[in-house]
Amino acid sequence: MTRSILLAAVSALALATNALATSVQAAEPAASARAIHESLLTLDTHLDTPANFGRPGWDILDRHDAAKDGSQIDYPRMVEGGLDGGFFAIYTPQGPRTPEATRAARDAALIRGVEIREMVAKHGDKFGLALKADDAATIAAQGKRVVFMSIENSYPIDGDVTLLSAFYAMGVRISGLAHFKNNDMADSSTDKPEWHGLSPLGKQFVAEANRLGVVLDGSHSSDEVLDQLIALSKTPVILTHSGCKAVFDHPRNVDDARIKALADSGGVIQVDAYSSYLIDTPKNPDREAAMAALMAKVGARSKMSEDQRTAFMTEYKAIDTKWPVRKATFEDFMNHLNHALKVAGVDHVGIGLDFDGGGGVTGLNDAAGYWKISERLLAEGYTKADLEKIWSGNVLRLLRAAEAAKAPAG
Numbered sequence: 173m174t175r176s177i178l179l180a181a182v183s184a185l186a187l188a189t190n191a192l193a194t195s196v197q198a199a200e201p202a203a204s205a206r207a208i209h210e211s212l213l214t215l216d217t218h219l220d221t222p223a224n225f226g227r228p229g230w231d232i233l234d235r236h237d238a239a240k241d242g243s244q245i246d247y248p249r250m251v252e253g254g255l256d257g258g259f260f261a262i263y264t265p266q267g268p269r270t271p272e273a274t275r276a277a278r279d280a281a282l283i284r285g286v287e288i289r290e291m292v293a294k295h296g297d298k299f300g301l302a303l304k305a306d307d308a309a310t311i312a313a314q315g316k317r318v319v320f321m322s323i324e325n326s327y328p329i330d331g332d333v334t335l336l337s338a339f340y341a342m343g344v345r346i347s348g349l350a351h352f353k354n355n356d357m358a359d360s361s362t363d364k365p366e367w368h369g370l371s372p373l374g375k376q377f378v379a380e381a382n383r384l385g386v387v388l389d390g391s392h393s394s395d396e397v398l399d400q401l402i403a404l405s406k407t408p409v410i411l412t413h414s415g416c417k418a419v420f421d422h423p424r425n426v427d428d429a430r431i432k433a434l435a436d437s438g439g440v441i442q443v444d445a446y447s448s449y450l451i452d453t454p455k456n457p458d459r460e461a462a463m464a465a466l467m468a469k470v471g472a473r474s475k476m477s478e479d480q481r482t483a484f485m486t487e488y489k490a491i492d493t494k495w496p497v498r499k500a501t502f503e504d505f506m507n508h509l510n511h512a513l514k515v516a517g518v519d520h521v522g523i524g525l526d527f528d529g530g531g532g533v534t535g536l537n538d539a540a541g542y543w544k545i546s547e548r549l550l551a552e553g554y555t556k557a558d559l560e561k562i563w564s565g566n567v568l569r570l571l572r573a574a575e576a577a578k579a580p581a582g
Contacts, residue, residue, distance in 0.1 A: 205547040206254075206547070208550060209542075209547070212560055212564070213309060214564060216255060217322070217346070217567055218322070218324070218391070218412045218413035218525070218531075219258045220526065220528040222284055222288050222291075232295065234248075238538045241481050241482075243538075244528050244532055253538075253542035256308075256312045256317060256318050257311070257317045257319055258318070261323070262321065264277050264284075265351065266350075266353040269330065269355065274331055277327050277330075280328070281323070285344070288319065289343065298317060300316040303343055322348075323339060323346070323347040324351065327356075330355055333376045336380050345386060347381060347387075348412065349370075349393050351392050356371060356373050357370070357371055357374040358374045361423045362424065368396055369394065369396035369399065382405060382577060387408075388405050389410050389412045390414075391424075399430070402437045402439065406577050409434065410441075411434065411524075413442055414441055414443070415449045415450060416508045416512055418515075420508075425449060438573070442567070443521065444525055444531055445525040445526060445533050446530050447533055450504045450505060451500045452498075454497075454498075456497065466487055466488065501533055502533055502535030503535075509549075518558045521566065522567050523542075523545065546559055
């Protein structure tokens with residue numbers, strides 16, 4: 173009896189030891205992946221976080237909760253997730269194409285740009301403004317987060333491409349052309365063809381961007397626009413937040429032939445995490461109507477007080493509970509990222525999740541989770557050198573190309 177008890181105890185101890193060893197072995201690769209991630213310079217090319225800068229009571233140094241206030245990027249979560257910085261977008265929704273509306277859009281965009289610079293000035297011990305590619309490593313070495321500036325939708329510049337020089341002086345180094353609707357520059361990927369690519373003004377915009385040293389962004393623009401950007405631009409083009417049409421056929425995604433053409437021209441596709449671009453999320457008319465009514469009632473969310481935002485989130489969650497919609501997962505995001513890497517190669521792919529602008533998937537819904545991408549890529553056989561390219565090397569190469577090709581000053 174005593175011998176049986178002893179054998180059982182030894183067996184139990186052996187099982188426990190094996191379980192502990194397995195647990196330690198599983199933890200070691202994760203810890204190693206995290207350490208590698210922390211050693212990289214990590215940049216996301218599309219952060220819509222500036223939309224929060226005008227919110228009453230909102231501060232980027234505070235830790236926020238996406239489930240409570242919808243915010244996905246702030247300093248504490250950037251540190252936790254190992255995000256060194258990225259391109260903070262001056263986003264302008266497409267409005268009426270009239271001189272009056274365009275002037276209002278211009279003013280709003282300039283104010284947003286000032287808000288970005290004011291955030292950096294206010295928190296100069298935590299953030300640094302990057303104006304050229306080499307600034308990124310310098311700022312990161314100082315223990316600060318890197319702030320590049322970009323434009324999403326050039327609607328504020330419609331009618332006068334020379335206005336791009338004012339935004340360049342402010343700090344803009346990447347600029348997209350269109351958003352959900354066509355504008356005077358270019359066709360949108362989610363609107364009916366109007367210009368069949370770039371308009372005459374849009375072609376002038378390409379030349380002006382090249383002259384200044386601004387990288388052109390084809391995300392949200394039509395396939396024909398991307399074709400023409402690749403053909404006309406003197407420097408490589410970027411897609412700051414796009415997906416792969418071969419994985420999910422959506423107008424916002426790009427087909428393999430164009431991804432390959434982009435790569436062959438030296439360009440880069442940065443893969444997004446926008447759920448309805450990653451997988452099929454069928455629309456529900458009742459949900460759409462309820463959401464539209466809620467948005468109409470609350471008005472500009474950037475101007476909400478904390479109490480108003482709490483009430484908004486409560487109503488939003490109620491609609492989401494009543495009419496749930498399928499949400500993409502981290503696996504769905506990785507399907508797009510891996511496909512882009514397969515088609516374009518590691519020299520032509522990066523990360524642009526579209527946080528604070530609709531991005532976010534189950535398993536990766538805020539800045540605290542960026543490191544998971546590195547963990548997965550390393551597990552799939554990609555090297556640290558590969559990750560250096562994906563996380564920042566590729567986009568910085570494009571910035572350097574634009575810097576080198578720009579017209580001499582004076």
